[in-house]
Amino acid sequence: MxxxxxxxxxxxxxxxxxxxxxxxxxxxxxxxxxxxxxxxxxxxxxxxxxxxxxxxxxxxxxxxxxxxxxxxxxxxxxxxxxxxxxxxxxxxxxxxxxxxxSKLTELAFIFIPLSFATSFFGMEIKEWEVNKPRIGHFWGFASGLLLGAYFIRLAIRSTFIQGGLKKFKRAHMETWMAQSKLEAVAPASS
Structure with a gap:
């Protein structure tokens, strides 16, 4: 370098x-x-x-x-x-x-769900005055969001899912093309 x-x-x-x-x-x-x-x-x-x-x-x-x-x-x-x-x-x-x-994006997958959880539990909600959530509720909610976001990230980047989408597109492309040709021909014959 x-x-x-x-x-x-x-x-x-x-x-x-x-x-x-x-x-x-x-x-x-x-x-x-x-x-x-x-x-x-x-x-x-x-x-x-x-x-x-x-x-x-x-x-x-x-x-x-x-x-x-x-x-x-x-x-x-x-x-x-x-x-x-x-x-x-x-x-x-x-x-x-x-x-x-890419590294910054990885950090965003961690901090955005945590930031949302913090904002959510920081709100003054009247229903929570009677039975206020504890710190365990916060960490459970934050962990669930974090795991959910990271699972979505893994699913988006997954070669298995990407390959499946390509196969799906190839399999259905001919059907879509045939349907669009029929739709294009149908108004012209009327």
Whole structure:
């Protein structure tokens, strides 16, 4: 996780560097193209002068242009790799936040029923003045609510129940589709 923090903290600096490198490579391309154009003009103007040195210079400039293209491709590939790494880091963060929310939800299954029980027994109900409930009644009621809420939670998350619901839907989907087609056809024939 600490590497993720380092990557995230250095991202703006890397972006700035890549933007600078792209700008420098664009300037290099422009300079190389101008140099190639100048050499071509010199070859046309004075063919005698360009016998040995200008073709060598032209070859060297072509090699520099090939190196510049490879470097530009490496910069783009590095930038894409960094962006995919940042995407993975953000996905991990989202999963971590989801786990935190899940834990908070688990706590809610405990505290909401207890809060309701506390509110219920904290009310001033006239019928209770004669036979006031004791602390045991509160804990019994709170425990029942807590167990009921947790049972509902388990039932909702149960793979057995989820599988049963899917089977039920599949089994009855054809019937529902057939009924809806009949209902759609029936008014049209009237």
């Amino acid at each position: 600490s590497n993720d923090i380092v990557v995230s903290s250095r991202l703006p600096e890397w972006r700035r560097l890549w933007c600078n490198w792209r700008g420098l490579l664009t300037e290099c391309e422009t300079s190389l193209l101008q140099s190639m154009s100048w050499i071509s003009n010199q070859e046309k103007r004075a063919p005698d002068f360009s016998s040995d040195r200008l073709p060598q210079l032209k070859d060297r400039l072509l090699a520099l242009e090939a190196d510049r293209k490879r470097l530009a491709q490496r910069i783009v590939a590095s930038f894409e790799a960094l962006m995919s790494t940042m995407s993975i880091i953000e996905s991990r963060n989202a999963v971590s936040q989801g786990e935190s929310i």
